[in-house]
Amino acid sequence: xxxxxxxxxxxxxxxxxxxxxRSDRYFKLSDYWYFITREGTTLGPYDSxxxxxxxxxxxxxxxxxxxxxxxxxxxxx
Numbered sequence: 001x002x003x004x005x006x007x008x009x010x011x012x013x014x015x016x017x018x019x020x021x022r023s024d025r026y027f028k029l030s031d032y033w034y035f036i037t038r039e040g041t042t043l044g045p046y047d048s049x050x051x052x053x054x055x056x057x058x059x060x061x062x063x064x065x066x067x068x069x070x071x072x073x074x075x076x077x
Contacts, residue, residue, distance in 0.1 A: 026052050
């Protein structure tokens with residue numbers, strides 16, 4: 001499931017990198033909430049959107065403190 005749209009501006013050169021436009025990272029499926037990480041991994045289920053939002057904050061804190069070895073492990077998923 002991809003929730004990222006790529007756009008280019010008319011003023012950009014054809015070879016310029018595309019800008020990301022992020023859609024909502026949260027979604028509800030069968031009464032449970034999930035979120036999608038920047039890396040494209042879906043995490044959940046959570047009983048409420050509020051819990052999913054807290055999980056995002058926890059995930060970001062974890063990633064910011066992770067060792068390079070842990071980040072390599074996460075990237076392999």
